[in-house]
Amino acid sequence: MYGYTHATQPTYCDASDNATVDYPADKMSQSASDRCKKLPVNLPELQELTFGPFYSGSPYLGNAGALPPGEGGFNANSGYFFMWHSHSERELVNFNIFPGGMLTFLIVEPPGTPIP
Structure with a gap:
């Protein structure tokens, strides 16, 4: 790899x-x-980045990098997240409940990660 x-x-x-x-x-x-x-891999300085909750801090699958306190909490196994969605507002809700409809997440977990 x-x-x-x-x-x-x-x-x-x-x-x-x-x-x-x-x-x-x-x-x-x-x-x-x-x-x-x-x-x-040359990553930009931390001051130039905005961290999302799914960012692991590393470009490698399964490796966590250094993140500021309170960041990266939704990616415990350092996987890759992909999202498919629609920009049509009526397609993003199910019976007026958001999010729903055409909103799908996929996570690629590192080998050996237990899936409950």
Whole structure:
């Protein structure tokens, strides 16, 4: 997986940052030489960001970064959130109850996260 190292994801990379998980050889996934490489990411300064309740503070799935106090409380497992919605007001309510209708959230959780 891109960006994973032994320090951040020992499940995927050994101490020498070599992949420890076999990936399918279907030519649909990334090249084997790209696994466990560090991914350079330059994030802006904290003063330049607005934090939403679902932001984990990290660009990596399953890794939490440093956040100001009181931020990121709805993303305990550092997953990725996706939202589909309609901008038509009458489609966002069910029997005058908001939110409802055409408003859907999907969360991609890191591997090994227990789903109740």
